Amino acid sequence: MIIMSFLPILIVFIIVAFGIGIMRSNTKVSFGTRNIRWILGGYTIILVIATVISLSVLPNYKNDQKVATAAEMTKIEDAQTKAIDNLYSGNLVDLDKSFSEKKKWSFPFDEKSLDIVLTEGETGIMSVFAERKSENDGEIEATYHVGKSYIDGVDFTDKLHPPELLLNGQKLTVNNPALVTVSFSRFSPGFAYSQFSKGQHFSQENRSSVIGRDFILLKVPNDIEINGNISWINE
Amino acid sequence: MYLAEVKAWDIVRKQYRYKLKSYFSVFTSLIVIQLLAILFSFNGTGMGGGTSNSISYEFYYYTSDIILVFMMIWAFITAIIITTRAYRYDDFSFVTNRTISQVSNILFLLSASIFAGITVYLSTHLFQILAFYFKDNYSIIVDSLSFTEFLMGMITSILYIFLFASAGYLFGILVQLHKGFLLIIPTILFGGLILDGIGGNPTLFVNVTNFFGEETSFILFICKVAIVSSILLLASLGISNRMEVRK
Incomplete structure (x- = not known):
């Protein structure tokens, strides 16, 4: 590792030394024109073959989806933050514009109170919001909302796992989703x-990432009491 | 009236053809440097990563950046080499003058830059296909080019290389004029950069880089490179005309 970090300096040194050496020698470095022609011709043929292979194999991995620009990603991130702020203020304004429903649960529930336990996993604690229904229908509805996630301009929202919800008696446990690891090589x-592809799919300006916010929205029967670290909507 | 009427352009053409054959050895260094650049690019030319609540990510870029930068350095050194005495004296095998010799040199540098620019594109494919087969790529995203993007990118690469060749040529001519420039130019260059950076807010290098690198209009970029290269080469021409015939 240490050797590798010194390698670029070493190579630059060799190149400079090579250049100075030639400048001072007053003689031309020559392998014979015929040999050089063979070397150059062979090298060009190898490059052309590699290009043909590359152009026929790599397009199979072409990124077909639209890559978001930095400006688009900032807009999406701002919209998500605004919608979350609205949620904490108790309203659902613009929620559907910034978030999509990734998973839904429905639990029959006839207890008087509900205890919510948020399990802290490797990904932290899930934000949970609750809203009272207008009726007592004996059912708890839960929806996992997730905002768009872009890594280097590429949409990775689908890779995210939903959390796990378990209802045991009057205890609802929310297990945070497992951490998703994404690694990729970009050719x-x-x-x-x-340089002249501003806003295009591989433009330098697209190279930023936005990780979408996520939360659970509970819709609970009107008269139940909830104990736990949640935020109420419309109350 | 002469038995054989000689036109300047004919001599330039002949000298250019001769130089293409005679300076052929510079292309061996191109291959060596390009292979080195491929070696350096092999671990990725850039990377990024991060962790949030739900996702941990890392990505590696495989681009032609290192190869192109190495080719610029190659062009700079090659331009210096062809101004050296051993190469210059070859010109006297022809009926020539300073201007003709310089023009044929410039044409050679232009041809070398075009070849280097084309091989940058081709060698990028070589290293990308090597990285594809020999490295553990978890998942691959390939950004392909449209024909216009390809053409513009190729011309841009060639112009960047030619710009460095022009700078190298002027440097080489100055050194041939007086050996003192071998010390003076790097001192001014690096001294200037150090002085610029002393305040903690370097602007010189950034401004020069941005002048070309941040240009978003292709036409303007061509004009900028053409004007700067012309200034550098005209200065070389002017200086070399003041030199003695065999110095």
Whole structure:
């Protein structure tokens, strides 16, 4: 590892030494024109073959989905933050615009009170909001809402796992989802190819990430009492 | 009236053809440096990562950036090399003058830059396909190019390389004019960068880089490179005309 970190300096040193050496030698470095032609021709053929293989194999992994620009991602992140702020203030304004429902649960419930236990996992504690229904229908409805997540401009929202909800008597346990690990290699043209592609799929400006917010929204029968670390909507 | 009427352009053409053959050895260094650049690019030319509540991510870029930068350095050194005495004296095998010799050198540098620019694109594919087969890629995202993007990118690569070749050529000519420039130019260059950075807010290098790198109009970028390269090469031409025939 240490050797690898010194390697670039070493190589630059070799290149500079090579250049200075040639400048001072007053003689041309030559392997013979015929040999150089063979080397250059062979190298060009290898490059052309590699390009043909690359152009026929790699497009199978082409990113077909639209890559979000930095501006779009900022807009999405701001909209999510605003919607969450609205939730904490007790209203559901613009919720559907910024979040999608990833999973729904429904539990029959005829107890007087509900204890909510939030299990702290490797991904922290889930935010839970609750809203009273207008009637006592003996059913608890839970919805897991998730905002869009972009890594390097690519949408990875589908990769996220939903949490686990378990109802045992009057105790509702919310187990946080397992941490999702995403690793990928991005084969991109260099800066010379992206310099004039402002806003295009591989433009430098797209290279940022937004991790979507998530929460659980409970709809509970009108007259039950809830104990636990939750925030109420419309109360 | 002469038995053989000689036109300047004919001599330039002949010298250019001769130089293409004679300076052929510079392309071996191109191959070596390009292979080195591929080696350096192999672990990815950039990476990013982070962790949030629900997701942990890391990604690696495989781009032509390192290869292109290495080719710029190659062009800079190659341009210096062809101004050295051993190469310059070859010109006297022809009926020539300073201007003709310089123009044929510039044409050679342009051809070398075009070849280097094309091989940057091709060698990027070589290293990407090597990375594809020999590295553990969890998942791959490939950003492909449209024909226009490809063409613009190729021209941009060539222009960047030619810009460095022009700078190297002027540096080489100055050194040939007086060996003192071998010390003076790096001192001014690095001294300037250090002085610029002393305040903690370096602007010189950033501004020069941004002048070309942040240009979003392709036409303006071509104009910028053409103007700067022309200034550098015209200065070389002017200086070399003041040199003695065999110095």
